[in-house]
Amino acid sequence: MHKVIFDTDPGVDDAMALLFLHNHPEIDLIGITTVFGNAAIETTTRNALFLKREWGIAAPVARGEGKTYNPMRNPIDWPVMIHGHDGLGNIDVPDTIDLPLDPRPAHRFIIETVRANPGEVTLIAVGRMSNLAYALKEDPGIAGLVKQVIIMGGAFDVPGNITPAAEANIHGDPEAADAVMTAPWKVVVVGLDVTMKTVMTRKRLADLTERNGRHLKLLSGISQFYIDFYGQHVEDEGMVVHDSCACIYLVAPELFTTRPGAIRVVAGGIADGQTIQKPDARKFPPGNWDDLPSQHACIGIDAEKVMALLGETLAR
Ligand code: BDR
Ligand code: CA
Numbered sequence: 352m353h354k355v356i357f358d359t360d361p362g363v364d365d366a367m368a369l370l371f372l373h374n375h376p377e378i379d380l381i382g383i384t385t386v387f388g389n390a391a392i393e394t395t396t397r398n399a400l401f402l403k404r405e406w407g408i409a410a411p412v413a414r415g416e417g418k419t420y421n422p423m424r425n426p427i428d429w430p431v432m433i434h435g436h437d438g439l440g441n442i443d444v445p446d447t448i449d450l451p452l453d454p455r456p457a458h459r460f461i462i463e464t465v466r467a468n469p470g471e472v473t474l475i476a477v478g479r480m481s482n483l484a485y486a487l488k489e490d491p492g493i494a495g496l497v498k499q500v501i502i503m504g505g506a507f508d509v510p511g512n513i514t515p516a517a518e519a520n521i522h523g524d525p526e527a528a529d530a531v532m533t534a535p536w537k538v539v540v541v542g543l544d545v546t547m548k549t550v551m552t553r554k555r556l557a558d559l560t561e562r563n564g565r566h567l568k569l570l571s572g573i574s575q576f577y578i579d580f581y582g583q584h585v586e587d588e589g590m591v592v593h594d595s596c597a598c599i600y601l602v603a604p605e606l607f608t609t610r611p612g613a614i615r616v617v618a619g620g621i622a623d624g625q626t627i628q629k630p631d632a633r634k635f636p637p638g639n640w641d642d643l644p645s646q647h648a649c650i651g652i653d654a655e656k657v658m659a660l661l662g663e664t665l666a667r
Contacts, residue, residue, distance in 0.1 A: 352377060352378070352379045353377055353378050353379065353473055353601055353602065354379050354381050354468055354471050354472050354473065354498075355372060355378055355379065355380050355381065355472070355473050355474075355475055355601070356381060356382040356383075356384060356460075356461060356464060356465075356472060356473075356474050356475070357369060357372055357380060357382070357383050357384070357410075357475050357477070357598075358384045358385075358386055358415075358457070358461075358474060358475065358476040358477065358478060358482050358483065359383065359384070359385060359386065359395070359399065359476075359477050359478055359594070360385065360386050360387060360388035360389045360390070360395045360438075360477070360478030360479070361385075361389065361395055361398040361399055361402060361438060361439065362388070362389035362390070362395065362398070362434055362438055362439075362477075362478070362594070363389075363433075363434050363435075363438075363439060363440050363573055363574055363576070363577040363590070364477075364577070364590065364591070364592055364593050364594045364595065365389065365477055365478070365594050366398075366402055366439060366570060366573050366574075367551075367570055367574070367592060367594065367595050367661075367665070368475075368477060368592075368594035368595045368597070368598045369383070369399075369402055369406075369408070370402075370406060370566055370567075370570055370665055371595050371598050371599070371661060371664050371665060372475075372598050373406055373408050374566075374664050374665060374667045375598075375602060375664050375667075376667075377602055378598075378601070378602065380408065380409075380410045381410055381464060381468075381472070382410050382411055382412075382413065382453075382460055382461075382464055383399050383403065383408070383410050383411070383412045383413070384412075384413045384414075384415060384457035384458075384460055384461060384482050385399050385412065385413070385414050385415050385457060385478075386415040386457070386476075386478035386479050386481055386482050387415065387417050387418075387478070387479065387481075387523075388478040388479045388519070388520060388523050389429065389430060389433070389434040389438050389478070390429050390431075390434060390437070390438035391417065391429060392414065392415055392416070392417030393417075394429075394437065394438045395438055395478070396412065396414045396415075396452070397444065397446070397447070397448060398437070398438050398439050398444060399412045400412055400448040400450045400452070401439070401444050401445070401448050403450060404448055404450055405566075405569055406566050406569075411452075411453040411460075412450075412452055412453060413452065413453040413455055413456065413457045413459075413460035414452055414453075414456065414457060415456065415457040415458070415481060415482045416456060416457070416458070416481065416482070416485060418481070419479070419481060419523070419524045419526070419527065420480075420481055420484045420485065420488075420524055420526045420527035420530065421524075421526040421527075421618070424524070424526075427522075427523060430519070432580060433577060433580050433581075434576075434577065435576050435577075439573045440572070440573045440574060440575060440576035440577055441576050442572050442573055457482040457485075458482050458483075458485035458486040458489060459486075459489070461474065461482060461483070461486040461493070462486050462489060462490045462493055465486075465493045465496050465497055466490075466493065466496065469496045470496060470498060471498055472496075472497055472498055473497070473498050473499050473500070473501060473601055474497055474499075474500045474501070475500075475501045475502075475597050475598055475601065476500065476501070476502050476503070476504075476531075476597075477502075477503040477504075477520070477593070477594035477597055478520055478523075479520055479521075479523040479524040479527060479528075480502070480504070480520070480521070480524055480527040480528040480530070480531045481524045481527045483500065483527070483530075483531045484524070484526070484527035484528075484530040484531055485527075487530055487531070487534050488530070491534075494534045494535045494536040495535065495536070497536050497537075498537075499536070499537040499538070499539060500531065500536055500537065500538045500539070501538075501539045501541060501597045501598075501600050501601060502520075502531070502538060502539070502540050502541065502542075502597065503520060503541050503542070503546065503593050503594050503596060503597040504518055504519075504520035504521045504528065504540065504541075504542055504626070505518050505520075505521050505528075505540050505542035505543070505614075505616075505626035505648070506518045506542050506543040506544060506625075506626060507540075507542060507544050507610075507626060507627075507628055507648050507650065508544055508650065509543050509544050509547065510543075511543065511624070511625070512543060513624070514621075514622075514623070514624070516617070516621065516622040516623070516624065516625040517617075517622070517623060517624030517625050517626075518542055518543050518624070518626070521616055521624045521625075521626055522623060522624030523624075525616045525617065525618040525619075525623055525624045526616075526618050528616040528624075528626070529615060529616035529618060532613075532614040532615065532616060532626075532646055533613070533614075533615065533643050533644070534644070535644050536644070537644075537646070537647070538614070538644075538646040538647065539600055539604075539609065539646070539647045539649065540614065540626065540646060540647065540648045540649060541596045541597045541600055541607070541649045542626065542648065542649065543593075544648070544649060544650050545596060545607065545649045545650070545651065545652035545654075546591060546592070546593040546596045547585075547591055548652055548654040549591060549592045549593075549595070549596055549652070549654050549657055549658060549661075550581075550585045550586075550587055550589040550590065550591055550592070550658075551574075551589050551590050551592050551658065551661070551662075552587045552588060552589035553575075553578050553582075553588050553589055554588075554589075555589070555658075555662060556570075556571050556574060556578075556589075556590075557571065559662055559665055559666045562666045563666040563667070566665075567665060567666065570665070574590055577590050578590045592658075592661060595661050596652070596657065599657050599660055599661060600649070602660075603656070603657070603660055606652060606653045606656050606657050606660075607649045607651065607652050607653075608649070608650055608651030608652070609647040609648060609649050609650065610628065610630055610647070610648050610650045611630070611631045611645045611646070611647055612628045612629045612630040612631045612632075612633075612640075612645055612646070612648070613628065613629050613640040613641075613643035613644065613645060613646065614626060614627070614628045614629075614643075614646045614648065615627055615629075615639055615640055615643075626648075628646075628648045631645055
């Protein structure tokens with residue numbers, strides 16, 4: 352069983368990833384921590400509670416701080432044209448959900464849960480890296496106790512999606528992402544190099560919903576607005592399933608090709624939020640990537656098998 356804390360900003364593709372984690376038989380979802388990104392922290396936290404209630408998820412929800420690691424950063428507008436005003440595709444999520452939050456802030460929930468389960472917890476982070484960076488800052492010792500960190504974010508050999516240089520999750524809190532990439536724990540980065548190849552078509556989602564409507568009806572409703580947006584950017588009418596890719600890596604790493612090497616994140620200037628890896632196989636004069644842990648950037652994916660596993664698991 353893989354013990355997982357899911358750090359998320361729901362978010363339409365986040366919702367799909369959450370259902371994957373909930374449904375997969377080898378995954379024990381032990382916590383959901385919320386971060387701002389696709390919407391404000393109040394909205395993403397409300398959405399996490401809503402999905403927990405609708406899908407009967409047992410894991411507690413702990414709310415993130417809702418601010419960037421570097422307090423001097425200017426706030427960025429929420430991507431309402433992609434995820435809707437409610438962060439879940441404008442389905443009119445109720446304003447409040449009658450479920451309690453975990454009393455701890457997200458970063459402390461992460462610290463205490465990792466310390467209670469040394470060597471066993473995988474952190475899957477699919478929003479900004481703020482909570483992970485706050486957790487490392489408060490208790491750097493957790494780096495040696497986490498099993499692995501799997502991130503959806505970044506773009507290495509392809510353009511970004513929020514600027515030509517940067518992917519949205521990293522661009523939203525670059526200093527946090529740099530702290531996470533350079534900490535002494537295993538980080539696998541599942542970025543746009545691979546996620547842009549994974550498309551759930553409107554038709555496939557409808558077919559899956561027909562097979563097992565119980566949970567998929569809600570997911571399908573949430574996803575229509577996002578598909579309308581992504582429909583203009585991908586060949587088939589469908590949605591890119593960014594966040595699910597990070598979850599699938601956990602149970603099927605053999606479907607991905609990774610490249611080892613230290614990873615840094617640019618903070619400031621026109622390349623703000625760019626992820627840059629120094630592949631271990633390349634030699635350079637001394638520089639900013641030296642003496643840092645070798646992390647794992649995903650550069651290849653068997654998209655067909657990833658989509659098959661995703662569909663099968665969502666329809667369980
Ligand atoms: C990432 O940004 C968010 O919009 C998505 O939920 C995903 O985590 C893709 O760049
Ligand atoms: Ca996300």
